[in-house]
Amino acid sequence: MPDKDRQSGFLKPELETMSREARDAYLDGKVAEIVAYAYENAPAFKGIMQELGALPGDVKGVADLAGFPITEKGALVEKQRRELPFGGWCGEPIADLGRIYVSPGPIYEPCEAVYEDTRWSQAFYAGGFRRGDIAQVTFNFNMVPFAFMLDEGLRQMGCISVPTGVGNTETQVQALRDLKTQGYLGTPSFLAVIADKAEEMGLDLQKDLNLQVAFVAAEMLPESLRASLQERLGMLIRQSYGTADVGCLSYECHHMGGMHFAADCLVEVVDPETGRPVAEGEPGEVAATVFNKTYPLIRFGTGDLSAFTWEKCACGRTSPKLTRIMGRVDQVTKIKGMFVHPGGVQQVAQKFPQVMAYQLVVTRQAHRDVMTLVCELAEGENQELKLRMEAAMKEVLRVSGQVDFAEPGTLPQGCKIIDDRRTWD
Ligand SMILES: [Zn+2]
Structure with missing residues (x-):
């Protein structure tokens, strides 16, 4: 297992351990500053403020942003199509940019000439990366920003980036062995592929490789997969959450239990x-405001659904944590006034190992929402199980509903988790 030094400490202690009051004051100042800057330099944001009849001086802090609209990715893409290349969201003259990325959408994204954002390196440090580590970046470097951001963040904190990109598994393994690479950056599933390939090549994962830490992202990380990879490779694996548009938003520390909000963004x-904004523990869409003058996205809607907690963490970081990413907002359905998401339905089903397939069907009867969890079972159905499942639905989803058992094979394979059949006419 990696040494103790990798399991504590901070990259930016002054930002990561500040009191709640100090953080609030810090963010208020940063928000007021970026709003004033974007108003002057990003015409798209000026347009939003004019529509609200607001002036920069009206935004003195985070609370004043609450009435501002959430800008979704789709709206950015639309706006760009009308106003190439950046739809009025670039805060700098094009001549001053460092890169322009071409992301799916398609959307053009401006990148600063000098990368000063420390949020990815905060995440690396929290995950155990240290100065002098050689780190293989196995994300895609072709057109899109993510791998470049990671490369910048690594070099910023004194790590040595090996930009291998995706695929070429055998060459990846050779490089891990020859360079005695300590750090892996990529998806968890590709790390598993690499481990299998290394074994196939006759290598001992712990003796012939020197992997200490992994930063994984872009995929769900099942705990069973984390445990097996940590064990096989003798390394720490921590995950992070962010998007190509707004960068790193949160990351796991050594103690896990959710992902700390990155310092220096809202x-x-x-x-x-x-x-x-929703209350602590309530599910909602993750929205981000970044203090990047090149690309000052304000209240950018990620489309991802999560919740946050202020629960104290043993690592000493004082920021709240996103508890977990529960799915996409466009899969969320409002039932009896509550947001129900596929992750919640999955959570209910997973409590009952005899459930082989399931779907939540929402209908409308006499102007009321009716929620039915249709389940196919491996073994005999009974009334007691039905009642226990209905209680679990109420507990997890906070909406009451009924359970119906269906013959195996009734639900189409790969059916969506929530089937909203309500009509409103
Ligand atoms: Zn922590």
């Missing part, structure tokens, strides 16, 4: 319908 969890 992460909000908002009601996807109203854009208002």
